[in-house]
Amino acid sequence: MRETPLSNCERQFILQALAERQRLDGRQTYDYRNIKITFGTEYGSCIVELGKTRVLAQVSCELVTPKPSRPTEGIIFFNLELSPMASPAFEPGRQSELLVKLNRLLERCLRNSKCIDTESLCVVAGAKVWQIRVDLHLLNHDGNIIAAASIAAIVALSHFKRPDVSIQGEEVTVYSPEERDPIPLSIHHMPIAVSFAFFQQGTYLLVDPIEHEERVMDGLLVIAMNKHRELCTIQSSGGIMLLKDQVLRCTKIAGVKVAEITELMQKALENDKKVRKEGGKFGFAESIPNKRITTFKLDETPVDTDGVEEQAEEIVSKAEPSTLPVPKPIVRAPGTGQIGEGIQNEWMINDLEEEEEEDEEDIVPEPGAQSLGIDNEKASTHADAEIIQLSDSEEEEILILEPEGMKKKGRKVNSEEAQQISTSNIVLKNKNKKKQKKKRVQQ
Amino acid sequence: MALPAAEAVSQAVLAGDLLTFPSSSGEKVLCGPGLRRQGHGQLSGHALAVCKSGVVRHKEPSVYWVDSQQKRYVPAKGEYVIGIVTAKSGDIFKVDVGGSEQASLSYLAFEGATKRNRPNVQVGDLVFAQFVVANKDMEPELVCIDSCGRSNGMGVIGPDGLLFKVSLSIARKLLSPNCDVMKNLGELYPFEIVIGMNGRIWVKARTIKHTLLVANVLESFGNMTTEQRKQVFKKLSDNVP
Numbered sequence: 001m002r003e004t005p006l007s008n009c010e011r012q013f014i015l016q017a018l019a020e021r022q023r024l025d026g027r028q029t030y031d032y033r034n035i036k037i038t039f040g041t042e043y044g045s046c047i048v049e050l051g052k053t054r055v056l057a058q059v060s061c062e063l064v065t066p067k068p069s070r071p072t073e074g075i076i077f078f079n080l081e082l083s084p085m086a087s088p089a090f091e092p093g094r095q096s097e098l099l100v101k102l103n104r105l106l107e108r109c110l111r112n113s114k115c116i117d118t119e120s121l122c123v124v125a126g127a128k129v130w131q132i133r134v135d136l137h138l139l140n141h142d143g144n145i146i147a148a149a150s151i152a153a154i155v156a157l158s159h160f161k162r163p164d165v166s167i168q169g170e171e172v173t174v175y176s177p178e179e180r181d182p183i184p185l186s187i188h189h190m191p192i193a194v195s196f197a198f199f200q201q202g203t204y205l206l207v208d209p210i211e212h213e214e215r216v217m218d219g220l221l222v223i224a225m226n227k228h229r230e231l232c233t234i235q236s237s238g239g240i241m242l243l244k245d246q247v248l249r250c251t252k253i254a255g256v257k258v259a260e261i262t263e264l265m266q267k268a269l270e271n272d273k274k275v276r277k278e279g280g281k282f283g284f285a286e287s288i289p290n291k292r293i294t295t296f297k298l299d300e301t302p303v304d305t306d307g308v309e310e311q312a313e314e315i316v317s318k319a320e321p322s323t324l325p326v327p328k329p330i331v332r333a334p335g336t337g338q339i340g341e342g343i344q345n346e347w348m349i350n351d352l353e354e355e356e357e358e359d360e361e362d363i364v365p366e367p368g369a370q371s372l373g374i375d376n377e378k379a380s381t382h383a384d385a386e387i388i389q390l391s392d393s394e395e396e397e398i399l400i401l402e403p404e405g406m407k408k409k410g411r412k413v414n415s416e417e418a419q420q421i422s423t424s425n426i427v428l429k430n431k432n433k434k435k436q437k438k439k440r441v442q443q
Numbered sequence: 444m445a446l447p448a449a450e451a452v453s454q455a456v457l458a459g460d461l462l463t464f465p466s467s468s469g470e471k472v473l474c475g476p477g478l479r480r481q482g483h484g485q486l487s488g489h490a491l492a493v494c495k496s497g498v499v500r501h502k503e504p505s506v507y508w509v510d511s512q513q514k515r516y517v518p519a520k521g522e523y524v525i526g527i528v529t530a531k532s533g534d535i536f537k538v539d540v541g542g543s544e545q546a547s548l549s550y551l552a553f554e555g556a557t558k559r560n561r562p563n564v565q566v567g568d569l570v571f572a573q574f575v576v577a578n579k580d581m582e583p584e585l586v587c588i589d590s591c592g593r594s595n596g597m598g599v600i601g602p603d604g605l606l607f608k609v610s611l612s613i614a615r616k617l618l619s620p621n622c623d624v625m626k627n628l629g630e631l632y633p634f635e636i637v638i639g640m641n642g643r644i645w646v647k648a649r650t651i652k653h654t655l656l657v658a659n660v661l662e663s664f665g666n667m668t669t670e671q672r673k674q675v676f677k678k679l680s681d682n683v684p
Contacts, residue, residue, distance in 0.1 A: 005539055007527045008567035009645070013605045017651050024655065 003089035006215050014216050018199050024212060025051075030253055032208045035261065037155055037268040041283035043182065044160030048152040051210065052142035054086075055149050057156035058135045061163075063174070066122070066129040074121020075131040078106050080138070080149055087141040087211075102146055105235055106136075109150055109191050109224040113232035116157060117186040123165055123172060130162060132185070143210040146222055150193040155265050158187055159272070191232040192261050193224040194254040202240045207253060221247070223254040227262040448472075448491065452501040456509065462491045462499070475500075475508025514610045516541040516641035518577035525600065525639030526585065528568045536564060538572070541608075541641045544582055548572060552586035554594035562587075562599070569600040569645060571637050600637055604647030605654050611642050613665030624664050627676050632657060 014024065021029070033051030040046065044059030066073060080103050082090040090096070110116075121130040134156060136149050161182035164175045197209035197217040205221075206213060214220070219238025225231055231251065236242060275282045329337040446454070448462040456462075461481065464472060474480060477495035493499075497511030516524070518540060526538035529545060536548045548570065553562040564570065572585035587597040617625060618638050628634070634648040634657050644661060648654040660679070664672060 002539070002545075004541070005527050005529050005567065007569050007606055008565070009569050009600070009602065009604055010606050011567075013603065013651075013654075016603075017655070020651055022651055022655060026655065026659070 003087070006212075010212065011216050014212055015199070018204060018206075018213075023206065024210065027208075029205070030207045030257075032257060032261075033210075035151065035264055037151075037265065038284060039159060039268075039272045039282065044156050046152060046156050046159060047139075047284065048148050048155065050144060050148040050151070050208070052140055053144060053148045054139040055145070055152040056137045056139055057149075057152035059156045059160040060133050060135070061160075062131045062133070063123065063128050064131045065127060066125075071126035072122045072129075073118040074129045076111055076116055076118065077131065077133045078103065078110060078136070078153065079134070080106055080136040082138050082141070082145075085140070086138040090138075090141070101237070102149065105146055105193070105222060105233065106149060106153065108235075109193055109233045110134075110153055113189075113191050113224070113226075115154070115187055115189050115191055115226075115232075117188060120186045124167065128172060132157075132160075132162075141211060143212075143214045144195050144208050146193045147195055147208065150191065150224065151261065151265065154187075154190045154192065155269070157185055158190070158265070158269055160185055189226040189228060189230070190262055190265065191224045191226045192258045193222055193233070194257050196221040196223070196250050196253075198238070198240050198242075202242055202246070205246075205250070207257065221250055223251055225251070225254050225258045227259050229255045445490070448499075448501075448507060451499045452507075453498060455496070455498050456493045457496045458494055460493045462493065462507070464489055464491075470505055473506040475506055477509025477511055478507060510612070512610055512612055514608075514642060516611060518542045518544075518546065518574055518583040519640075520574050520577045522577075522640040523571065523573050523597070524585075524641040525606070525637060525643040525645060526570050526572060526641075528564055528566050528570060531564075531566060536570075538570060538585055540583070540585075540639075541643065542583065546574070546583040546585045548585040548587070552588050553598060554588055554592065564599055569606060571597050571600055571639065573597060600645050601647075604635070604645050605658050606643060606645050607658050607662060608642050609644060609662055609665060611640070613661075614638055614640060614642050614644065616665065617644075617661065624661070624672065628657060628660060631676070631680055 017024065023029075025033075027033070033053075034049075036049040038047050038049075042058075045057065047054060047056050064075065067075065080099070082096070082099050082102075084090050084092050116132070121132065123129060134153050136152055138145055138149070161184050163177065163182050164180040166173050166175070195208065197206045197213055198204070198219045198221065199206070199217055201218060206217075209217060209220075217238070219236065219240030219242075221242065222233070222235045222237075223231070224233040234247075272282060329339045331337055444457075444459075445461040445463050446456070448464055451460075451462050462478070472489070472491070474491060477493065477497060478491045479494050481490050481492040491507065493509060495509050495511040495513075497509040499507065500510055501507050518524075524540050526540045526546060526548070528536050528548075529539050530537040534550055536550065537545045538548050540546050550556060550561055550564070551558070552572075553564075556562045570585075570587060572587045573589070574583055575586050576582075576584040587594060589595045589597075616622065618640070625636075632648055632653050634646055634653065636647075636657075637645040639645075644658075646654055646657050646661070648657055656679075660675070664675075667675070
């Protein structure tokens with residue numbers, strides 16, 4: 001799956017908050033998140049939770065032939081895996097840059113510092129040595145993976161017990177845990193990594209950044225130390241320029257933090273030892289709190305229902321009458337509904353009436369040659385009535401043509417005949433027309 | 444494991460369990476989220492198969508569903524979500540909504556947007572949008588405009604403010620009409636909030652401190668009982684600056 005992108009809004013907010021010296025979870029600049037260490041039933045398995053970041057560590061051992069260059073030393077092998085369940089950015093099978101960086105850092109921190117005594121892992125020089133393998137799985141990514149991973153690795157190694165071995169001449173006997181108690185590894189010291197995130201071009205630093213802070217930081221400084229204030233590893237990434245006194249200040253802070261964390265680890269290891277000795281229950285199942293999904297469940301409480309009816313009647317009688325309900329919608333046609341009746345349209349009623357009259361007048365006098373019969377009838381009726389003046393202009397004299405032949409006959413004639421008749425009438429009786437018209441006007 | 448549905452209400456069930464109904468009742472049963480129809484006459488009557496683990500709920504007369512906790516969002520049509528713009532390609536923006544596929548948002552789907560007047564959206568901006576296409580066979584599509592052409596509160600979410608993620612059930616609870624958490628919190632601190640059904644919440648209050656407070660309170664309230672909530676509110680109101 002693709003990684004969730006960081007929006008501009010979030011980036012701006014985090015940087016602004018840091019400018020005001022506020023962190024997203026309310027911590028101070030040098031505060032670590034809560035560290036929780038739980039052990040499994042097997043020796044050498046533990047889960048470390050640094051806030052929401054979770055790492056699972058498992059230590060196992062095997063007899064192998066040693067490296068030819070170091071025939072009397074055992075082999076320690078670290079492997080950190082970024083599980084896809086930790087973050088949508090992690091995809092299985094793909095070696096990302098981050099993974100390589102973390103693995104290398106872990107190796108430098110734990111192997112090169114010689115915290116485990118490898119000479120004690122030798123069984124037969126040059127032939128058989130113990131190979132200790134530490135597998136770390138990141139279960140949830142919320143920033144500062146390296147710190148959680150280093151704590152998990154060293155705690156698991158301290159917790160682990162390897163099978164007892166006895167050598168008689170050339171014979172090597174490996175005892176199972178039931179035959180002889182397994183023996184713990186010999187650990188010289190406990191290096192722990194502390195990471196610092198830098199902002200504002202290296203002027204402001206935060207200890208133990210969460211994932212959001214890591215996304216917007218300028219650079220990262222990782223310091224691995226043990227409680228005796230011995231530096232095991234320093235790594236600076238991100239390309240920020242750090243001053244000497246900044247680095248020295250960081251080492252001092254790291255020293256304090258490492259001392260606290262080592263104390264916590266020792267306490268956890270001792271608790272587990274005590275529980276196992278006393279025969280009590282131990283393991284992951286016991287240490288994970290009982291989180292059930294029925295958090296929304298409410299127990300039924302008995303309700304006193306005496307006198308409820310009387311109370312209800314009282315309330316109803318005292319209550320105000322409800323408001324008038326909205327009338328039900330009337331369905332006039334499928335797909336339409338009407339609620340209530342609208343008010344009469346009061347816009348331009350007078351204008352509408354005038355328009356209607358004008359329309360009628362326009363229709364009536366049509367001095368067109370087509371279908372004269374109809375026109376004739378109209379004209380005749382119109383002529384009988386008083387002539388209405390249609391336009392205000394006195395220039396034009398409106399001529400209403402009335403073929404008299406048509407009038408007498410009183411029947412419809414087709415248009416051609418009518419045309420001919422009318423034209424002939426017009427030509428012959430033009431004078432008459434004018435006289436007639438004048439008569440009419442005078443009337 | 445087959446359980447009669449009437450008994451299973453308010454019980455926790457696992458995916459794969461069956462809820463049976465007596466065949467005598469010919470009533471129609473409404474299947475809500477987390478349940479599927481099953482049974483071709485093998486069992487008496489019809490049966491519902493549980494596909495999400497959770498607690499069975501029932502609403503009269505015939506609605507059954509499973510309340511489950513989930514953080515991974517699956518796009519559904521008509522839901523309002525907060526997305527992050529990841530790319531601008533041609534006429535559309537690619538928006539990440541937390542689902543398996545990125546959704547597409549056309550640049551014309553904003554109020555007052557035309558071919559010449561493009562909306563002012565940059566990569567990395569937050570948008571509050573609604574799904575118009577969201578099914579398992581097609582790429583989901585978003586719009587910032589409703590059917591009348593108005594933005595109706597959707598669009599780019601302004602600068603400042605904090606975006607954080609909660610589980611889907613908390614987001615749904617906060618969106619319910621009578622959420623007392625929101626009312627009480629609003630009385631203490633005035634704030635602006637946008638809640639997406641994909642579990643993303645954007646909050647902006649007067650100062651950064653207030654914003655962080657509101658965000659932390661909302662994140663933690665989802666899993667508290669009413670009693671614990673009341674205690675926290677009392678503590679907060681005592682310390683209101």
